[in-house]
Amino acid sequence: MISIDNVTVGYGTAGFITAVDGVSFTIGSNEIIGIAGESGSGKSTLMRALYGDFSTGLRIKSGTVTGRFTDAATGKAIEKPSSQFRDLWWDQISYIPQGSMSVLNPLMKIEKQVVDGLPKRERGGSRRELRARIAKFLAGFGLEENVLDAYPHQLSGGMRQRVLVAIAAFVNPRLILADEPTTALDVVVQKKILLMMVEIQRRLQNTLVLVSHDLGVHYQITDRLVIMYKGRIVEAGRTAEIFANPRHDYTRNLIASLPRLHGQRAVDRVGAGA
Numbered sequence: 001m002i003s004i005d006n007v008t009v010g011y012g013t014a015g016f017i018t019a020v021d022g023v024s025f026t027i028g029s030n031e032i033i034g035i036a037g038e039s040g041s042g043k044s045t046l047m048r049a050l051y052g053d054f055s056t057g058l059r060i061k062s063g064t065v066t067g068r069f070t071d072a073a074t075g076k077a078i079e080k081p082s083s084q085f086r087d088l089w090w091d092q093i094s095y096i097p098q099g100s101m102s103v104l105n106p107l108m109k110i111e112k113q114v115v116d117g118l119p120k121r122e123r124g125g126s127r128r129e130l131r132a133r134i135a136k137f138l139a140g141f142g143l144e145e146n147v148l149d150a151y152p153h154q155l156s157g158g159m160r161q162r163v164l165v166a167i168a169a170f171v172n173p174r175l176i177l178a179d180e181p182t183t184a185l186d187v188v189v190q191k192k193i194l195l196m197m198v199e200i201q202r203r204l205q206n207t208l209v210l211v212s213h214d215l216g217v218h219y220q221i222t223d224r225l226v227i228m229y230k231g232r233i234v235e236a237g238r239t240a241e242i243f244a245n246p247r248h249d250y251t252r253n254l255i256a257s258l259p260r261l262h263g264q265r266a267v268d269r270v271g272a273g274a
């Protein structure tokens with residue numbers, strides 16, 4: 001679905017600050033891939049390159065990020081470099097950002113924000129019809145229709161994040177990129193959102209790429225894991241294998257730092273088998 005070949009990504013035009021350094025891996029269809037690493041290791045930068053969002057001064061210095069998708073309407077193959085991924089936003093690729101409060105407009109009700117964010121073709125019918133479709137979709141994840149009438153501050157952080165997750169899935173994208181979607185939420189809410197993302201992935205049979213600095217989160221839901229350290233990939237493979245047999249010191253330390261109860265890991269797998 002996406003090939004990342006020896007890609008170096010960073011910021012700035014005059015000077016260049018390298019954030020991701022010579023990284024290669026592939027993203028296949030129908031899987032959950034985790035990207036882990038400490039703060040500043042380049043996870044979000046890599047995600048922006050995968051999304052094709054170059055609005056923050058991001059630049060690919062060398063290497064390539066190539067997407068291969070199928071047009072849902074025509075069945076034709078689509079191949080594009082990440083500089084053209086913007087054309088694929090929503091239909092093929094959607095993005096769940098970090099921090100729901102920073103992306104939702106505090107002065108606008110949820111319904112308007114959802115509707116305004118949808119691609120034009122989704123807004124073709126009557127507003128009533130569209131609202132009913134959105135409400136039905138939200139109900140599938142236990143969210144009541146009245147969240148659409150709320151302003152963001154009237155919802156809890158967990159509820160806002162669940163709405164963002166649902167919106168990202170509404171038009172059936174083949175790839176969902178989620179950047180720290182559960183950071184700053186308590187563990188109960190976190191688990192609910194992780195379960196929701198797994199359920200979406202299973203229903204849509206699409207691919208989820210999940211960035212988190214929390215290895216416990218990756219252990220719970222990912223099939224494959226990419227570990228970053230100082231802009232490089234230090235380890236990549238099946239999540240279960242990495243946990244069973246971490247090769248790199250950095251990964252070993254990360255795993256050792258996970259909370260344990262009675263000698264057992266204090267997290268359970270909630271999602272897809274690895």
Ligand SMILES: Nc1ncnc2c1ncn2[C@@H]1O[C@H](COP(=O)(O)OP(=O)(O)OP(=O)(O)O)[C@@H](O)[C@H]1O
Pocket residue numbers: 011012017018019037038039040041042043044045046056057213
């Ligand atoms: N807009 C920007 N302009 C310049 N440098 C940036 C920018 N965004 C990130 N960087 C730098 O790129 C490097 C990687 O940052 P990045 O945010 O990708 O890491 P991260 O692993 O996602 O960290 P965190 O978990 O804290 O979000 C850091 O050194 C950071 O300072």
